[in-house]
Amino acid sequence: MKGRVRLLLGPVLVPILVAVYSFAGQPQTASPGPFIKNNVLRLELARDLGKASRPKWAQPVSSGVMYNLLLASGALEARAKGTQAPGWGAGAGLGTAGCRRTFTGFVSNTRVNQDCGLRRQAEESIAVNPLHPKNLIAGQNDSRVGFNQCGIDFSFDGGVTWGDMLPPFKQVIFPNGHVGDFCSDPTVTFDSQGNAYFGGLSLSLDGLDSAILVAKSNAPIGGAFYHSPLMQPFQIYRDVPMGVAALDENPNIANDKELMVGDSNPDSPKADNLYMVWTRFNADTGQGVGADSPIFFSQSTDGGATWSTGIEISGSNAKACTVFSGEKDPNACDQDQGGHVIVGHDGTVYVGFGNGNTPENGINQHMIVSCPPSADCSQVSAWSGPVKITDDYGTQSVGPDSQTGCPSGRQCLPPNGYRVYDFVWGSLSIDNSGVLYFVFSDYRNGQDSKNCPGLGPAAKATPPCNNDVFYSYSTDGGTTWTDPFNVTAGRPFGETAQWQPWGAVTPNGRTLYVAFYDRHYGNCEFTGCNDITLTAVRNAATASPKLSNQRLTTSSMPNLVVANNPLQAGFLGDYMWLAAPFNKAPYVVWADTRGRHGSAEEDIYFAR
Secondary structure, eight states: OOSBOOOBOOOSSOOOOOOOOOOOSOOSSOOSOTTOOOHHHHHHHHHHTTSSOOOTTOOOOOHHHHHHHHHHHTHHHHHHTTOOOOOOOOOOOSSSSSOOOEEOSSSOEEEOOOOOSSOOEEEEEEEEOSSOTTOEEEEEEEOTTSSOBOEEEEESSTTSSOEEEOOGGGGOOOTTSOOOSEEEEEEEEEOTTOOEEEEEEEEOTTSOEEEEEEEEEOTTTTTSSOBOSSOOTTGGGOOOSBEEEEEEEOTTEEEEEEEEEEOOOTTSTTTTOEEEEEEEEESOOSSTTSOBBOEEEEEESSTTSSOBOOEEOOOBOTTTOOSOOSSSSTTBOOBEEEEEEEEOTTSOEEEEEEEOOOSSTTEEEEEEEEEOTTSOTTSGGGOEEEEEEEEEEOOOEEOOBTTTTBOTTOEEOTTOOSOOOGGGGOEEEEOTTOOEEEEEEEOTTTTTOSSSOTTOBTTTOOSOOOOEEEEEEESSTTSSOOOOEETTOSTTTOSOOEEEEEEEEOTTSSEEEEEEEEOOSTTHHHHOOBEEEEEEEETTTSSSOEEEEEEOSSSOBOOOOTTTOTTTTTOOOSOOEEEOOSSSOOEEEEEEEEOGGGOEEEEEEEEO
């Protein structure tokens, strides 16, 4: 394979001097932080703190990354003064190692992460072993040891019980001698042989090191621990070298929001290939508006050991991408975020992403590119598109809101301060006949509200804030798409907020499943409590889809605000996840705020 990225070898028994960043005393006021030497991240932190404005074209860096920088800057500690969370008592559960907890009802809600502390777990993904459907792996942003280190979870009984761990990324030494101080944006997948893979964004606190790392768990292990993907003596006992899909040590480059998928179809011409997509922020392009954030791609054909050199695949479109290019091409579709990669039954690779090269404030678009099974996807020439899927009305209320924790310049749905992030909530899926489905949510039906107006100040907005969930489909490989169908129109949802959806279609194409956060139960639209709803859309690729809704949460989740949890308010991760690999009920994971013993804090829960 041409253009492979070099592996990072961890020296054995050699003293390593690791830079430690310390802060003298308790911070009195937050600042963008002199410790950040990366221009992308330093400017993004200033925007979140209200010290810099965001141009229309500038896409936000992911929540998992910014949580660490806000914590390190002292901003979260500063707003915690004078607040006190409810009391909490420790105690392990039965049936699993750690703090198992299950809420029972028509559907069981089982806690996935086993951390017994009040540390943040959010932004989750899940994958199912194609050979053993009861073997599940999951991942999440996980701050049990301070900064996010990413969490890995595994189950061998279909999600009844779980074990968890942190990835072995800390032993990876970057060329400049740094290690990753934190990990964010976890991603999990299986190949056709049942090998499990975990990927994450590994960053040094100063932002100069920005890597995407991949660990492997060989098929007999089932995700119960992870090791080097490189075939070598004593492979399963070794934490290094890790697979490296991307690595930059450049103050103007920040990699972000990576997602990975394996070709798990044994009959595919590219069976067991691994594909990674991510956003590559460049603060100094020297062209156009001077900065951009295109979607990049890399592949591995040897089980994650080596990866092709990253290429830009978001391309250009003279009709759809008309402004704010950061490149020489004025129609480059390069102000992007939130790439989602999937593989068709025939081996075709599809990538959906959010794009902001549009002229109207708040109205962006979702796009798709693809690579056929006959082509080498590591070459830019192999990719077709981008094709516009649909408009996105990202016109929700704009922070700051000191009561809910909605950050400055970010969008939220009052009375929740959680970041609303339409771009990364767009999920692709495909059935075995090749019909593509795209699920997303936006504010097109709420922006004309008088009490919760589009792009109005979050601190003054009051509910109802009518955010809706939609899907579109394509029967011609993504060349054309239907108009969006509103999954949450009318009864029982009414003018309430539904957000952060994820969708997946069953292989036979009979049912499109869509899960999302939902405020239509009880008085939640006005108090900010919320639930998870699962909608089954039968005959989704027809003019007459049939919808049925099921409440997955056994009780409503409390609203996280500064008063009850100042360190987690405003963050609920950038996505939840749903998997439907078999023609049966789907597997769903989400961030849940029903803490132990009366606390309000984030953990990962699972339901089927």
